[in-house]
Amino acid sequence: MIEVVASMARGPVFLAGEVMECLITFTNPISHLSTSASSEMLAWASAQIHCQFHASESRVALPAQGTKQDVQAESDTVLIPSRGEGGQCMLDTPPKILFCDLRLDPGESRTYSYSEVVPNDGPPSFRGQSVKYVYKLTIGCQRVSSPIKLLRVPFRVLVLHGMPEPPFPQDEEVAPSNPFLEEEEGGRRDDRPLERALDMLTITSRRCPHLFNITNMRGKVAKFCIFKTVYRLGEDIIGTFDFSEGDIPCIQYSVSLQSEEEIQQGYQRRPGQSINVTGHGRHLESCLHTASTHFSLPVPLNVTPGFSTDIVTLRWRLHFEFVTSREPMESHNVLQNQPEVTVWTGAEHVDVDTFSWDLPIKVLPTNPALTSYVSQFTGTNSINI
Template sequence: MQKEKMPVTMIEVVASMARGPVFLAGELMECLITFTNPMSHLSTSASSEMLAWASAQIHCQFHASENRVALPTQGNKQDVQAESDTVLIPSRGERGQCVLDTPPKILFCDLRLDPGESKTYSYSEVVPSDGPPSFRGQAVKYVYKLTIGCQRVNSPIKLLRVPFRVLVLQGMPEPPFPQDEEVSPSNPFLEEEEASRRDARPLERAMDMLMATTSRRCPHMFNITNMRGKVAKFCIFKTVYRLGEDIIGTFNFSEGDIPCLQYSVSLQSEEEIQQQYQRRPGQTISVTGHGRHLESCLHTASSHFSLPIPLNVTPGFSTDIVTLRWRLHFEFVTAREPMEPPTVLQNQSEVTVWAGAEHVDVDTFSWNLPIKVLPTNPALASYVSQFTGTNSINI
């Protein structure tokens, strides 16, 4: 006689970052973690479920391309207990090295869930301000995850990972006042207590500094020349931008002596491995394009371009291993000989068709203009994030 199989009971674990999956380094992360016994209390096989414990912590995984990065050989730092599936190791099964982690925080011990019962716990932790930003480059990757570990009695540990993105403010000026210094509100109708509370929030303080830095406008003028003479005058109003901003520049070709047939402007990032970690001496820098504007401009007096900075790219940063910089890359095609514009008589009533020259001797040259790209409000970057800030597992 065949025995009837008992239904396998499960506990559903759901983790959700209500604010979104993007955070600024130094900001407080909050995540709600819900444990549910999904069995209905009306079921004949329903029973209470027990969890021994659960904890959560943040960690950052580093992965490097072996073809481009030569990391120093390290001894086996893995704990001898790492092979055991009853020891909590948040980076277990992950690629690369764990370069940063926060101390684990215990959510509970000995949790009992009756059929249909749910319990929610809140996890909060400050995202470390001394870590790298989230980055997926051609040679190096930094990936952040929140890992929740939980265990039934006499069972292996189960891990629930929630990936998220970290933005880091680097290259910013120092705050104009110490963080512990009380700041008087500039609005006389703003209560002092409310102003002090607002100033104490790192995210808002960082956003204020970010807005002040990227809002400064001062025209930067450049004369574009090649070996034959002046081509144009270029104007850009600032060189420091936030993610999501548009880079706008203008060209004045009327002041040039050399005819410009075509120009292009590309937004590019440069990923450079620090010299001591390069796989080969004189290794080339990895360049990635993020947008391009191309325009024909023969007989054009002026022109302009607008290049948006995507919200999902990584702002400039530097670590011991890699440096990421940003630039505008210009390419110009110019004529070697003067080219007369078509003439139209003032009283001419018939349509005139002008045909361009079939053959033009040209020169090409390029120019790079370094710019700074800084983070933006994490809530804004969350709208285009590849992460949802939510994940679940059955244990």
């Protein structure tokens, strides 16, 4: 028996265009139950990245697939990274051979390093109500005259539009090495695409206040101010309300952070199909006789930033709901040095109006190291062959 362990040391989250590295260890363990141990052989092992696409049949109409079958694909001795998985393989990278003819003595282990650029032209990882995009690193291993065994390590991909291309070739191991250059310089060079992407994300730190007058058919309710409309994952959305300038009393308001998942018209199962709306946080406040107030909604680290493909578009918005009174509401003033105790009670019946408003915002990725802490993936998996 050979134990195969794959581990992504930096974490299971990467930006598209970034170099993903994974250490893959092959071990011939010594069992205390066995009286004799022997060497183990593997014919070869390879690794590659692939993205699997899943769609809801009730909401997405995909083109019919051809009925032609590949005889080789049905053979368990041919490497197919998406073998046994549902959906369609959207993209995959060329396989890289880790070794050929590996022999392991009892207790011996070998570790191989796999590195690959996460494709720039793919969608981000996304688990929606209608479609899903799932990324996995697949490691294939085979003994002589035996079926191929697959080890899959799921990971998350964040896509930042405008991500710079890697400024250096990825197959640098074939080039002559310079003994006068430290290895750390190569590591820093690998991080350049990530550093450039993080520099691009500094746009979210720029503040440009946006002012809105909230009104209904009866008049002005409040003035709303939001400091920016572009946010990174993990940032707080902060907005303020000024009710002192309003003509209509506002009894209650709520703000919800929502994402909209819309199937492109050409792939909708039914004409005029509704958009899937998902809530990711809500602030509710009673504000009668309140001059000013504010709210704060965090953007979760585990959600998917906005994106668009040929099949689906994901957008973000703030959804506001207001409850206003149809009649003026008298405010109670506390007199100084009032000798008697006064008890205030709310009105038993108030005629109200309700209305809503949607404010589009943009949600961008953040540093992958931050999102790794809340990822559902561990970046590690193992299999026994």
